[in-house]
Amino acid sequence: MKPGDRLPLVEKSVSQEHVESYARASGDFNPIHVDPEFAAGSQFGTRIAHGMMVAATISEMMTAAFGGAWLDSGRMKIRFRSPVYPGDRITTVGRVKSVRETDGGAEIKCAVEITRGSGEVAITGDAIVTVSTDRSSEPSEQK
């Protein structure tokens, strides 16, 4: 991989059912996610998806691009910029920012971003993974 290469695109729709499943899995039943009456009176006016649920698509994209290396050495630093609502379709994109050689491999730094259907940016950040030299040369970028 080289700077400028794009990572596999991830697109999916977010539903309230997904939010409820995430609440059960994580134990995060904050009312902003699951209580319609509470959420109606919030700054958002309705329920919103968990930010970490939305951010999971970044990890999915990095796993698709880098395989097991992401599970063992992945790092990410993200900022939640605006909420994602049930009913939104989200798009997760990434591109390689830099490739730095290390002992026996390479550290690949990628810019990542998630937008919702309206084009509003929901999450931005960086994801970094260390891969073996052989793995880094595999053609896993999006065509």
Add this chain to the structure above:
Amino acid sequence: MAIDYEELVPGQRVSRRSYVLDGEMIADYMAAVQDESGMLDSRDSERLVPPMSIAALTVGGVVQDLQIPGGSLHVRQELDFVRAVPVGETLLCEATLMQNSVRGGWRFMVLESDVQDSQGRKVMAGKSTVILPVPGEDSSGAEG
């Protein structure tokens, strides 16, 4: 018992929970995030959990233990995945408060988390920034 956030001090452990990453939890997680990466099925014949499922449990535990109120915002997150984890593993998740300050009608809390497997090996570290509305103050000006 309600938490008095003013009383929390940097360095204080605010969450300590143990989880078994069982099939039911992972099924709920996979259904929620619709993960289609297909990379979780095998390594040395073990089925691996998505690393963000560990982060989900860790942050969820903090939200519960700190009784993070509705109207709070999760504004930043850092994660380091150190070791892949198989389904069925037992994890110990701990979170420590690193910053607790108030400005502009919001309480800014920075929390560092550390997750170890059943053999005491680090599997994940994280750093979360969460802002909570301060009762009685105007909290309308924060970024999301």
